[in-house]
Amino acid sequence: MARKPYATKTGNAGETQQRGGALLTTNHGIPVSDNQNSLRAGARGPTLLEDFLLREKIFHFDHERIPERIVHARGSAAHGVFTCTDPIPELTKASLLSTKGKETPVFVRFSTVAGGAGSVDTPRDVRGFAVKFYTEQGNWDLVGNNIPVFFIQDAIKFPDLVHSVKMEADRGYPQAASAHDTFWDFVSLMPESLHTVIWAMSDRAIPRSLRMMEGFGVHTFKFVNDEGKVSFVKFHWRPVLGTQSLIWDESAKLQGADNDYHRRDLYEAIAAGDFPEWDFAVQVFDQALADSLPYDVLDPTKIIPEEIVPLRVVGRMVLNRNPDNHFAENEQAAFLPSNIVPGIDFSDDPLLQGRLFSYLDTQKSRLGTTNFHQIPVNAPKCPYANMMRDGLMQVQVPKGRANYEPNSLDQAGEDPGPRASAEGFVSAREAVAGDTLRIRSETFGDHYSHRALHQQGRGSGRRSRSFLHRL
Ligand code: HEM
Structure with missing residues (x-):
C-alpha cells in the first residue's frame, strides 16, 4: 500500500494521523526507514548513542504510565447521549433539561473503588457511576455511585475510610475487596457508616x-429556575435492564475465569449494538419537606424514601460508542463534582463540600498539569474562553495582546476577548451565618433509626425500589 507522507483526507500537515496508511515517523515527524533494528557499529557491534529513533521510542515508552486514580482506579467507560424526555424548566434553567427531545453528549465511567487499575471487576465493592454531560452551557459532571448513601458524613474522614478499605498497609492485600479487617475495624468505630455498610454487604455490591x-x-443538590427559585434535588439512574446482581459464588468463579468480566460485557454489548440505557430521574423537594423529616437532607448517609418524594423520570441515557482508546479517554477522564452548570447548585452537605476541593486537586497530581481540561475527553464541546494562560502542556495558542480582563486594548478592537455576562453561573442565594466550629450538627446524629425504619419495610411496595430488599 502506498504510504501518504503528509496531508491526506484524514490528516493534515501538523496533525497526528495514526491510521489510513500513514507513514511511520518520529514524534517530530521524521520519517522512519527501519523500525526493527537499532543503529549498531557493525552487525554484532555496540548500539550507538546517536540512534535518536531508538532513544525517542524507549524514552516515550518509559513514561507511558501515569499515576492511577487514588480511588476508583479501575474503570470501564463509554460514550453516549442523554435525551431529555420530560422537560422541567419550572424547576431548573439547566439547558439540558429544558426541551423535550434535546440531546446532550455524555461520557460515562463505571468503576470499582478499592482495587488498582489492573484489579478484577467482580469484588465486593461500591461501584462508581460518573457521568460527564457535555452541555451547551459547559460540562456537568454527576460523579455518583451505585449505592445511594455513603459511609461518612464529613470529608475530613475520607482519607481514613479509603486507607482502611484499600489493601492493608503492612501486607499489601486484599487488592480490591472491601470486606477485610482494617475496613471492619474502621467502620466498627464509625457508627455513621452503618447504613452504607449494610448496602455494601448486600448483593448490590456485586453487580x-x-x-x-x-x-x-x-x-x-439544588435546582435553580429562571426566577431564582431554589428546590432540593436528588439524582437517580435506573437501568432499563433492571438492577441485577451476581451471587457470591458466581463472582468468586468469575474472578478466576475472567478478570475483565464487566469491562468485556460492556464493550461487547456496545460493539454488538445492544446499547445499555438508563432512565434519569429526579426527586425534588422543598425546605418544608426537608424540615418534616426526622433526619437531615444534607446527611449523605440517608436517603429520601420514594413514598415520601416519588421519582420523576426526566431523561434517558444511551451508551452507544466504545472509547477508541482506553488510555486517552478512560484513563485521562477527569471528573469534577465542582463542574456544574447554570440551573444546578451544591447543597451544604459537608461531604460534597469537601469533594469540591478534592477532585480538582487530584487531577494536577495524576494528569500533571492544570491544563487537563484540554484533553479531548475532558474539554467542553461548547466554546470556552477566559484569560487563564500558559502552564505545563499548554496546547492552545490564544491570540491577542491583552491577557487580562477588563482591558481596553483588545476589548475595543474588532475581535474582543471574553467578558462575563448575566447569563453566566450565579450561585443560589442563601443566608449563611454561624460561629466557626468543628462540630457535627445534631440532625446528623441518629445512625440507627433510618436504617431500621426501611428494613422493617414501612411504606408502600414502591418505596422498596429505593432500598435493599428490592433485590
Ligand atoms: C469527601 C469525600 C470524597 C472524596 C475526598 C473523594 C475523592 C475522590 C478522588 C480524589 C477521586 C479520584 C479522581 C481522579 O483521580 O480522577 C475520586 C473518584 C471518584 N469518586 Fe470520590 N471522593 C469522595 C466521595 C465520593 C462520593 C460520596 C462518591 C459518590 C457519590 C464518589 C464517587 C467517585 C467516583 C465515581 C469516582 C471515579 C471518577 C472516575 O470514574 O474517574 N466519591 N474521588
Whole structure:
C-alpha cells in the first residue's frame, strides 16, 4: 500500500494521523526507514548513542504510565447521549433539561473503588457511576455511585475510610475487596457508616453487569429556575435492564475465569449494538419537606424514601460508542463534582463540600498539569474562553495582546476577548451565618433509626425500589 507522507483526507500537515496508511515517523515527524533494528557499529557491534529513533521510542515508552486514580482506579467507560424526555424548566434553567427531545453528549465511567487499575471487576465493592454531560452551557459532571448513601458524613474522614478499605498497609492485600479487617475495624468505630455498610454487604455490591446497575448522585443538590427559585434535588439512574446482581459464588468463579468480566460485557454489548440505557430521574423537594423529616437532607448517609418524594423520570441515557482508546479517554477522564452548570447548585452537605476541593486537586497530581481540561475527553464541546494562560502542556495558542480582563486594548478592537455576562453561573442565594466550629450538627446524629425504619419495610411496595430488599 502506498504510504501518504503528509496531508491526506484524514490528516493534515501538523496533525497526528495514526491510521489510513500513514507513514511511520518520529514524534517530530521524521520519517522512519527501519523500525526493527537499532543503529549498531557493525552487525554484532555496540548500539550507538546517536540512534535518536531508538532513544525517542524507549524514552516515550518509559513514561507511558501515569499515576492511577487514588480511588476508583479501575474503570470501564463509554460514550453516549442523554435525551431529555420530560422537560422541567419550572424547576431548573439547566439547558439540558429544558426541551423535550434535546440531546446532550455524555461520557460515562463505571468503576470499582478499592482495587488498582489492573484489579478484577467482580469484588465486593461500591461501584462508581460518573457521568460527564457535555452541555451547551459547559460540562456537568454527576460523579455518583451505585449505592445511594455513603459511609461518612464529613470529608475530613475520607482519607481514613479509603486507607482502611484499600489493601492493608503492612501486607499489601486484599487488592480490591472491601470486606477485610482494617475496613471492619474502621467502620466498627464509625457508627455513621452503618447504613452504607449494610448496602455494601448486600448483593448490590456485586453487580451482574455494569449495564444493570443503578446510579445515584448521593448528595442533595439544588435546582435553580429562571426566577431564582431554589428546590432540593436528588439524582437517580435506573437501568432499563433492571438492577441485577451476581451471587457470591458466581463472582468468586468469575474472578478466576475472567478478570475483565464487566469491562468485556460492556464493550461487547456496545460493539454488538445492544446499547445499555438508563432512565434519569429526579426527586425534588422543598425546605418544608426537608424540615418534616426526622433526619437531615444534607446527611449523605440517608436517603429520601420514594413514598415520601416519588421519582420523576426526566431523561434517558444511551451508551452507544466504545472509547477508541482506553488510555486517552478512560484513563485521562477527569471528573469534577465542582463542574456544574447554570440551573444546578451544591447543597451544604459537608461531604460534597469537601469533594469540591478534592477532585480538582487530584487531577494536577495524576494528569500533571492544570491544563487537563484540554484533553479531548475532558474539554467542553461548547466554546470556552477566559484569560487563564500558559502552564505545563499548554496546547492552545490564544491570540491577542491583552491577557487580562477588563482591558481596553483588545476589548475595543474588532475581535474582543471574553467578558462575563448575566447569563453566566450565579450561585443560589442563601443566608449563611454561624460561629466557626468543628462540630457535627445534631440532625446528623441518629445512625440507627433510618436504617431500621426501611428494613422493617414501612411504606408502600414502591418505596422498596429505593432500598435493599428490592433485590
Ligand atoms: C469527601 C469525600 C470524597 C472524596 C475526598 C473523594 C475523592 C475522590 C478522588 C480524589 C477521586 C479520584 C479522581 C481522579 O483521580 O480522577 C475520586 C473518584 C471518584 N469518586 Fe470520590 N471522593 C469522595 C466521595 C465520593 C462520593 C460520596 C462518591 C459518590 C457519590 C464518589 C464517587 C467517585 C467516583 C465515581 C469516582 C471515579 C471518577 C472516575 O470514574 O474517574 N466519591 N474521588
